[in-house]
Amino acid sequence: MSKGNIKNYAKDKGFEIIPRGLLQHPRLSLQAIGLLCNLQSYPETWNLNKTEVYTRFPKNKKTSVANAWEELVEEKYIIQLRRREGKKWDYIYYFNLTPPFTNVEVQELENKESAKAMSFRFSEAQNEKPKMGSTKSADNRINIKDNTHKDNIHKNNTQDQNHNQEDQLKDYIESTNLPMGLKKYFFDQVKVLVNDPTFDIQSIEYFYNTYVQLIDSKCTRDDIDTLNDTEFTHTVRKMFKKVDRPIYKMESLLKEWVLSAIHYKKENFFDRN
Structure with missing residues (x-):
């Protein structure tokens, strides 16, 4: 079974044949068509995960790639599956150039992976x-x-x-791969967050796992150039309490608050020493 990776449903022939129906699809943006063609270009042996896709295109912001991904899910060029692994969810993704996935193919993949198909944002199962x-x-x-x-x-x-x-x-x-303290905070706020269309937990998770030069889960209070999990959680909680809604540009806002927290940490360090 696959685990956490993006898989090509078709066989790798060593060259790419792009269907005209995809290239001229009336409901897909250029970004969505380009993203699907890019995924098709990798060999089957390539180990590619969804988080990596967000960082693979330096000229496109994460939101642009995420929107293109959503278009492909809606048109059934990408099928997202999830299954329970202990206390966590395991996610598997399949894509195909032509034709879009049929209901029979989706059911075959569900049986193959012992998983359930879902839609884009909050993992809504397609059969619900x-x-x-x-x-x-x-x-x-x-x-x-x-x-x-x-x-x-x-x-x-x-x-x-x-x-x-x-x-x-x-x-x-x-x-998500976020600190447990931050998960608990979001759990406690879920009744509010579910009605906040600008709550972007994907950007928060992306920031936490990408900005390694600013966040180090094992650093101490004497490591003044980074925040540990507790410090990052405290910073995000403070940000959510202080910042007016709606929140836009979550990634840049997080960076601003994290850099401010690191600056405050440095000041305290020098005051102690």
């Missing part, structure tokens, strides 16, 4: 009910068919949907 407002929502069809109980049904469905979104966000938080 769509969000309220979707034209495919079974909840909406019930409301239309039975107007007598419309208000009660809508209220109950909204409550169920809120709980479902909270559970999805909790699962996503649990799966």
Whole structure:
């Protein structure tokens, strides 16, 4: 079974044939088409994970790559799977140039990986009910068919949907590679965060795992050029309490607060010595 990697569903032929249907796809951006073609160019032996994809294109910001990825998921050129491994989630990704994945192929991959297909952001399983407002929502069809109980049904469905979104966000938080203290803080705030469209935990995780020159989980208070996990958690919690909503440009905001915390750490060090 695959584990945490991006896999090519098709066989490697040593050269690339790009379908015209993909190149002229009316619902895909140039970024999405380019990303899929780039993924196709790597041999099957290449070990590639999703986090690495975000850093592979220096001229594109992470948000641009993430949006392109989402487009490919929506059009079923990428299938995202997850399965439970102990207390954590394990994620597997498959992509294919042509044709987009069929429901039969998705089910085959689910059986092969002992996993479940999911959508883009908070790991919503594709076989679960769509969000309220979707034209495919079974909840909406019930409301239309039975107007007598419309208000009660809508209220109950909204409550169920809120709980479902909270559970999805909790699962996503649990799966991240973030300090336990920060995960606990986000868990405690999940009712607020699930309704904050600018809460970008992916950027927080990306920052924590990428800016190694600023964050070192094993450093001490005398290592004045980096923050350890406790210091990083304290900084992020303070940032969330102080900064007005909505929060935009999470990565640059985090960098600003982390650099400020390191500056404060240096001042305290020199005061002690």
